[in-house]
Amino acid sequence: MRRVILAAGLLLSACAAVPEAEVTMEPPHWLVIDPLPDMKSFSDRPAARPARSNSEMARDFLELTFLMESGRAIERMSRFEEPITVSMTGMVPPTAVSDLSRLLGRLRREADIDIRETRGPAAVAIEFVERRRMQALVPAAACFVVPRVTSFDDYRRVRRKSQVDWATIGTREQVAIFIPADTSPQEVRDCLHEELAQAIGPLNDLYRLSDSVFNDDNFHTVLTGFDMLILRATYAPEMHSGMTRGEAAAALPGVLARINPRGGDGTPAPDVATSRVWIHAIEEALGPTGSDRKRRAAALRALQVARAEGWQDARMAFSLFGMARLGMADEMDLSVSAFIEAVRIYHGLPEGAIHAAHIDMQMAALALSSGQADAAILLCNRAIPVATRAENAALLATLLMIRSEALRLEGRAAQARASRLESLAWARYGFGDEAEVRTRMSEIAALTPGRLAEAPTDSGDSG
CATH class of the missing domain: 1.25.40.10 (Tetratricopeptide repeat domain)
Structure with a gap:
């Protein structure tokens, strides 16, 4: 968020x-x-590859994937298991059309994810809503993503129910992203990058990451090379929904060696806890x-x-x-x-x-x-x-x-x-x-x- x-x-x-x-x-x-x-x-430009080792990448993947921002543990990994469709509804700002197209193109090229825009119902529904309506429900959020809902009105009805608890997700099938329609083009684009990345990938943010949008300091506003590698690992064929942390840790060295051969050993490095x-x-x-x-x-x-x-x-x-x-x-x-x-x-x-x-x-x-x-x-x-x-x-x-x-x-x-x-x-x-x-x-x-x-x-x- x-x-x-x-x-x-x-x-x-x-x-x-x-x-x-x-x-x-x-x-x-x-x-x-x-x-x-x-x-x-x-203009379009690919992100630089991350400069860290695969052991660090593996550690960061596990902490991003198996913890919530609150520190609550996620027992099993979840992701989309089918090609991902994305649609935009509501008061769509003109710049959002080109910015989403650029983002989806990068996800296909850099993260090797099968994702495309469509009209009508989609696995990822992006709805543009008046800021005042959004912040009446979630005052501190510039934009946010919710599982198992298809619209803002849908979210209003179920926002206090376990239906929208990410930790209960087995396989991701439907998520919705809510972005204010009445904000700057850059804020819209930033929301598209961060919220779509969390809609399809890790749910956590880590303050110790200096090269990622998965960080609540918000210095990085578009997906980085680190982010693309994390997402590519998430959607590697060796990974799947339902994996435990231990199973993911065992698979990651081989995955990272294949997709990031310059990163060396992929055995997870020790955790670096944040108080x-x-x-x-x-x-x-x-x-x-x-x-x-x-x-x-x-x-x-x-x-x-x-x-x-x-x-x-x-x-x-x-x-x-x-x-x-x-x-x-x-x-x-x-x-x-x-x-x-x-x-x-x-x-x-x-x-x-x-x-x-x-x-x-x-x-x-x-x-x-x-x-x-x-x-x-x-x-x-x-x-x-x-x-x-x-x-x-x-x-x-x-x-x-x-x-x-x-x-x-x-x-x-x-x-x-x-x-x-x-x-x-x-x-x-x-x-x-x-x-x-x-x-x-x-x-x-x-x-x-x-x-x-x-x-x-x-x-x-x-x-």
Whole structure:
């Protein structure tokens, strides 16, 4: 389930990328008045193969497949045993059609899964619903997947019954995915990737994974090479519904040796448990509720647990990220130090560059707000290719706008305008409707020293 609480904490949107003290409550829309260019979208590219060993892959497969997010054990593996059909109903956004087609094509090519779109009844029913209707039932979810139902109305009737308990599934035959129709194209695409992957594959998320969408930190927004390999193993002919954990563990070395020969030995590595105390603390820290004091206390608890456990993986880096985020308003020096330590860890992890790019965006915004244009440009230039490869239009648009404002400070008007227009094209995909795009971009522009003192008649042509 894609969670709003952590997505909000991760600053995937521009407005949260900077200290609150630097952003007006009502951003002046006249700061960004250019006509919006056509929406940009990403081209197809296969994901890089995972850089980890098959023994690690086997361990991660078992933990993803035989545990729920709550920590509850799943006794037997389940998957679809027939070719998988997928359909979309409800208020289907225009971009969802092409994004689903791209995703299904990748699943066929990279995960070797027999899956296709169809009209009418399907094994995987994707329904687009108004956000308010969804969150009336599941307030914390941006989108979610449910077994044994075919529609949102069906789910409303049975949501408290064992019928929708994943742990009772023998073989998957019918699931439904619910996505808000009134959200940005990127959020729709992200939901398609994460929820379809869990509809047909593992049900768990692991915070220690730095190279997967099966992680509630939501840094990765499209299926990675790791994810495709996990799904390919799930649908290998040697695997089947009803397998116990022990049976799956015995089969995995041969499966992984065949489908990932570069990975070496496939004997499962030892488990790397994550404390429920840490999980609860990180979710409280980055959740949408609670006072600043309570959230900071929770972030400190998470960091203390990570240090006590001796972690030097994605969990430690995410603890530092959370601590840094919550200290930006009044503990800037500590926040910067925590960001720097988190970046160091992320750069040593598989696919950790996108995590570091988010932090570069934070640091670039700080540099811009203090008038350090050269540092802001350097940070943005480092992060922009990473955001592009990760297909994160919201992050990419934010970085391009920060760079535009920094170029503007340096008097490079033509380059500033080009970067701003490119940012707006990506923002249309990343943030959605025109009002939202202008709000997000104007909030970033407002960081630039002297910008708020300009006359509203500024055409923006000067860059």
